[in-house]
Amino acid sequence: MDKLRKHIEEVTPLTDDEFEHIKTFFTLKRVKKHQYLSQEGDEAKFEYLILSGIFRMFHLDGDGKEHIVQFAGENWWMADYQAYFKAKKADLYITCMEDAEVLCLTLEGREKLSAEMHKMEHFFRVKLTNGFVALQRRIISLLAGNPQQRYEEFGRLYPHLMQQIPKKYIAEYLGVSRETLSRLYAK
Template sequence: MTHLLREEIEKTILLTDEEFDLVLAAFKKKQFKKHQFIVQEQEPVLYEHFILSGLAKAAHLDKEGKEHITQFAFEGSWITDPHAYHSIVPASLNIDCLEDTETLALSREDRAYLYKRVPKMAVFFSEKTIADYITLQKRTLCLISTNAKERYESLLLRHPTLLQRVSKTHIASYLGLSRETLSRLLTT
């Protein structure tokens, strides 16, 4: 399964086997059960997680207790509360598993160690940060400039198997829709 991490990294930089061994040694393998939290609001965030298997979601609960999903993380993707992780402040997101999930977890300290031992990992993480920022910008623009049907179709184009893995309630929350609006979209 660790080949997924190497494939992800080598989309940006090439690593020797020795360098990849150093990278892999910096990560801790973590196992989570379905419905188990990886991160909980108001708690410290010690790790950034690379998903090896399973599915997780990041969400914020508003004052009325309504959940607003900000991200789904599938195999081969990363998830954390970036503000809490990098700024060492309590989490503002909950990240929980929608399926049994296995991750590779990287602490801030181990990331800093990697920068010293494998300096080109700084390039990887810099490029990853830029890509994440672009993804966030696209998602924000989509939310403010497209209608519900366009948002739904765009999501399915990017993640065609999502409907088989995630409840309609979760999809509606991610799209900024009510469950009823999503149901109407699915019947038209």
């Protein structure tokens, strides 16, 4: 739970009492490589804060083709947000790419924490702000970027993921073939 405190305190300082209360809302879950946290049709009970490991979130289309929405590593928050916030069935898969630990937070817990503590409402707003900016950039990149630009942007934003994730998945994320990706790496 030390990691959780450090993570929140990057946004707002906490007293010991405050953190004691906050941590009661989170439960730890260990996840094995290739295990799924979410599959299409599931309820999205939790938002996850990743303490260690890397995840891949994707949509499966009618032909069984995987479309990667995002990767997520340490200190990232992750969920099928439509399902989580709007109480719909998930249509995203979340799978673990190496053994991992995550903290789980229910929507009820998230809302209660936010209502009780202005600090936590602020913390979640800041995290959403950063996430919102990242998604707006991803849309622009998908609409307007060519493979070279998407590759460079990914490398600039997430240099550690570039090292850790199999090239096959990076190619899928960027929407390019393995061959194109190899050419981009070679440059």
